[in-house]
Amino acid sequence: NAGVIQTPRHKVTGKGQEATLWCEPISGHSAVFWYRQTIVQGLEFLTYFRNQAPIDDSGMPKERFSAQMPNQSHSTLKIQSTQPQDSAVYLCASSSDWGVDTQYFGPGTRLLVL
Amino acid sequence: GQQVQQSPASLVLQEGENAELQCNFSTSLNSMQWFYQRPGGSLVSLFYNPSGTKHSGRLTSTTVIKERRSSLHISSSQTTDSGTYLCALPRITGNTGKLIFGLGTTLQVQP
Numbered sequence: 676n677a678g679v680i681q682t683p684r685h686k687v688t689g690k691g692q693e694a695t696l697w698c699e700p701i702s703g704h705s706a707v708f709w710y711r712q713t714i715v716q717g718l719e720f721l722t723y724f725r726n727q728a729p730i731d732d733s734g735m736p737k738e739r740f741s742a743q744m745p746n747q748s749h750s751t752l753k754i755q756s757t758q759p760q761d762s763a764v765y766l767c768a769s770s771s772d773w774g775v776d777t778q779y780f781g782p783g784t785r786l787l788v789l
Numbered sequence: 790g791q792q793v794q795q796s797p798a799s800l801v802l803q804e805g806e807n808a809e810l811q812c813n814f815s816t817s818l819n820s821m822q823w824f825y826q827r828p829g830g831s832l833v834s835l836f837y838n839p840s841g842t843k844h845s846g847r848l849t850s851t852t853v854i855k856e857r858r859s860s861l862h863i864s865s866s867q868t869t870d871s872g873t874y875l876c877a878l879p880r881i882t883g884n885t886g887k888l889i890f891g892l893g894t895t896l897q898v899q900p
Binding site: 720723766770782783 | 887
């Protein structure tokens with residue numbers, strides 16, 4: 676079991692460019708979560724899929740951020756027109772049950788917007 | 790306000806000393822989770838602890854549901870224990886089980 680896989684591990688973009696982050700959940704897990712970690716805000720929930728369906732995106736910024744899960748083996752988080760304040764570590768997690776099981780985290784993608 | 794409060798914010802120990810990390814919740818909880826994060830590293834689950842006491846090596850987690858608190862005890866600390874310890878509360882509403890995190894306790898164990 677390779678655990679949750681996230682690519683790339685590091686990404687540097689210029690202001691206004693697009694960034695796409697990838698997550699491969701643990702095989703067989705039905706729930707996929709995206710979080711963002713910054714020094715100031717700590718770890719914040721962004722969005723959540725269950726059986727590939729978007730369930731809760733209450734943490735997603737209303738503009739420029741979108742997430743998809745086209746199949747059970749991967750999810751993407753896309754940030755359009757990146758801004759310096761988007762710089763953070765973006766973490767993906769998966770679990771076998773949405774509410775009562777441990778969430779397993781990937782290594783994260785460190786995004787730096789210049 | 791912060792739903793999950795951790796204390797202390799930071800802690801410096803000499804190797805061999807014990808540590809007690811606290812997590813308090815402003816809302817009711819059915820379960821909670823302790824994580825460890827090495828600087829620049831990913832989150833590693835330490836305990837998924839609905840209630841009571843659990844042990845794993847030198848780590849002990851104790852959660853008292855009705856008092857809305859959990860503690861993580863590290864005995865005989867080692868330099869490799871250095872890092873950030875985070876507690877998290879699953880917020881189960883509808884079909885969502887998202888985690889609400891505290892800001893963490895940064896532990897530094899000196900040789």
